[in-house]
Ligand SMILES: [Zn+2]
Ligand SMILES: [Zn+2]
Ligand SMILES: [Zn+2]
């Protein structure tokens with residue numbers, strides 16, 4: 052029988068397993084099969100959480116840290132640990148100033164309003180209990196133009212909450228914009244990516260607006276191991292390191308911290324059980340869809356299955372990820388992806404997966420005189436121009452009528468500023484004009500700059516200087 | 522209502538697994554061959570005057586590889602010389618048939634063939650090895666021995682390069698496997714199109730970006746003769762999981778295979794991560810990260826008669842060996858015996 056991460060039942064306790072730390076009867080078995088009594092288990096857990104911060108020295112004294120709360124198991128444990136830590140003076144040397152935010156994603160889910168309300172009620176319970184400054188915002192806000200402020204509801208100020216809590220006062224036009232984008236995204240895999248990216252973008256905007264410089268995100272080790280595999284599967288190999296490390300510094304102003312990464316999902320469930328924490332059930336978009344409908348759902352199933360049979364699976368995957376790095380530091384800031392802020396990773400090498408893909412697409416696009424195919428890489432070839440009915444790349448087959456209104460922006464225009472993984476995602480977005488204004492504005496800005504550059508090309512002395520010190 | 526070919530407009534007869542486009546047979550051949558030529562030229566896989574040993578197993582990948590290399594060499598005048606090189610592992614009922622296929626290919630494609638056997642190279646057939654170690658670790662043996670066998674065989678026929686039939690699916694699967702196993706050194710190497718560090722000769726993979734399904738499709742429509750080589754000794758379970766995960770991924774997003782290879786190509790490893798240093802095996806001179814290479818270590822274990830059973834029990838393993846050699850129809854008891862020995866072995870596996 053496998054004991055890893057299983058709360059021992061009474062018969063086991065009677066059989067005389069005793070705690071590895073003290074000699075009390077054990078009630079919990081932690082990941083390496085060590086039996087613990089309740090007190091020692093909580094101690095071990097808290098210590099590990101604290102050590103994660105201590106090791107990295109990522110948080111400065113007095114820094115404002117925004118906890119991204121989702122209501123899930125790991126998120127609840129994280130919020131609880133922070134609160135306990137500050138109350139009991141666990142973080143003696145480290146005093147940061149926490150705030151907490153919940154982003155309502157219910158627009159993606161088809162759920163009865165009653166269920167949504169019940170979820171929000173429980174979420175509010177958690178936020179109020181934390182006694183930290185607490186905020187609620189909703190995913191639609193990510194559709195707001197980048198120069199305007201997003202709407203953030205303060206749970207700590209009662210008058211505002213009483214009146215508007217249940218409908219969150221969403222601007223109907225944002226709602227409509229989001230729905231358009233959502234319906235224009237044809238696969239669940241792309242929807243999941245989009246949801247994740249918009250959520251992170253919104254979290255960063257909220258942080259900046261409220262003056263926070265760090266975001267605490269509660270992904271467990273199990274979740275991050277899954278992320279490593281989904282990243283690889285979606286062509287996002289170059290972001291693995293940033294996506295799983297304790298500090299994700301892709302954004303210069305706000306970095307993301309992942310303090311729950313040292314725990315696997317079972318340990319977290321045990322901690323919550325021992326502390327009597329009740330998490331909030333918030334369904335995600337693939338909850339009902341089944342494992343073969345999206346890369347995330349499939350991978351989650353795959354990792355959980357392996358973990359059951361080979362208990363070191365999660366930690367081995369994480370160790371592999373730990374040895375990877377991103378070349379972000381060495382990179383020019385203008386060469387990051389407009390959507391996910393990762394390094395642009397489209398290889399210019401002639402022999403690479405991206406050039407092989409470009410070649411295949413060119414081969415089949417060139418329908419008129421295919422026998423004249425030479426290996427020259429025309430500058431207009433690009434992943435997004437793949438002739439597929441689901442893409443919006445000016446096939447002229449009537450499927451992209453909406454684009455004609457905005458001839459300025461087809462997916463080719465957007466794609467050149469994106470990393471490989473985001474190009475894949477965009478390929479499943481039928482109408483690129485539905486993308487968030489933050490993306491579209493930036494694409495247009497970059498296009499204008501390129502036009503300018505072309506015009507003054509002959510008078511520039513230094514090839515490398517793009518005059519863009521953004 | 523016939524669908525028309527995306528490229529030429531004639532009636533299409535197939536849907537390309539890689540792109541989903543409907544094509545006619547001729548256009549599919551053209552696309553398939555052009556892509557492989559592109560890989561070969563852009564990756565600079567061959568130089569004029571190279572003598573290239575094509576690892577030929579009689580299976581689909583190597584059969585199509587031999588066929589297409591010959592075709593492209595003539596069409597684009599690479600100026601290379603091709604030799605078929607087969608390894609006979611000594612697996613009854615597996616190689617017997619596939620070697621027949623290779624021999625037929627030799628005449629069909631008019632390419633010289635050399636067969637090297639495990640028995641010649643190592644003094645052991647795979648059948649004999651399996652009898653000794655059981656089914657559990659035999660793929661390790663087979664893989665390690667085959668790797669060297671190709672090199673040794675290639676040197677024998679005076680080739681200066683080896684071309685193998687590893688396709689995009691294989692490479693994507695290997696990327697996943699290396700992540701799951703935590704093998705960072707292999708993870709870094711496995712997406713290289715030409716590897717020089719692994720063996721005595723550079724090896725290249727012209728099918729690196731070619732989907733397995735398309736290779737089958739090409740062989741099917743070209744009516745190429747190949748032998749379905751499912752190794753009768755089942756592959757290890759872990760790799761099986763990775764493979765079925767990959768198949769499921771492909772179903773959700775057909776480009777996933779290439780996407781994983783792209784990921785593999787864009788991984789960079791932290792500078793402070795220790796990598797095994799490459800040296801040379803003190804016994805056989807084969808490139809190795811240890812003083813004695815894995816093949817020699819495995820071989821020593823075999824020759825000493827199951828050292829994993831521990832000293833003092835040698836007579837037991839001797840009996841086992843003797844029984845194995847005599848083995849006629851008592852296969853069942855044999856397997857039972859060997860499975861106990863392989864579980865004993867596991868602990869000492871760590872010393873490798
Ligand atoms: Zn205790
Ligand atoms: Zn991106
Ligand atoms: Zn055609």
Ligand SMILES: [Zn+2]
Pocket residue numbers: 802803804805806807813814815816817818
């Ligand atoms: Zn050796």
